[in-house]
Amino acid sequence: MESITIGIILTGLSLVLAGYLFRQYKFGKKVPEWPHTDAVIESVRIWGSRRGTEPSWSIAITFTFLVDDKVHTGHRLYAGPAVASPGREIVFGLEQKYKDKEPIRVSYNPSDPSYAVLYTGENPMLGLYSVGTGIFLLLGICLIIN
Missing domain, CATH: 1.10.287 (Helix Hairpins)
Incomplete structure (x- = not known):
């Protein structure tokens, strides 16, 4: 039972x-x-933690962007669930690709402009x-x- x-x-x-x-x-x-807009990287932060025998790496990328004269802050790489521990190579590759105060393009949800992503895939x-x-x-x- x-x-x-x-x-x-x-x-x-x-x-x-x-x-x-x-x-x-x-x-x-x-x-x-979704429409695209210009954004600026505010911070790129990586950290590791040890779970078992291998370290687990994560990254947080924060960016700001302007839609309809309002500044928004975003942090999502993709739409949907957070990408947890994508792996050392990916994390350090993203850290090399995105630098603080660097201009980028993001896609934002037209129904909720505060929701934006770096990748549309x-x-x-x-x-x-x-x-x-x-x-x-x-x-x-x-x-x-x-």
Whole structure:
């Protein structure tokens, strides 16, 4: 009986997460149509933490931009979920590419200009999160069946 309850909970949470990821995927598909504007890099910050045997690297890029005479601050690389620990090569490559006070172009959501992204491509984390969600969904179904 207890495994059925855990299975139902895992399946339910997986379905909720799958719905969220699908909405984020559809949202991300609209990004290439968004208008672009000039922006300025305010800061590029990297940090590492040790989880297990390998360090995990992250980056935060903050930029400001002007839309309809209002200054906005952005920090998103892609639309959707945050890109967590993309890897050392990517993090240090981005640090080399983006410098403080450097001009760049960003895409912003016309419905909410405060939401802007550096990249209009597909968020690389959606695939990883989707695989993880699928695994938990299968585990939940297996617990219900057994």
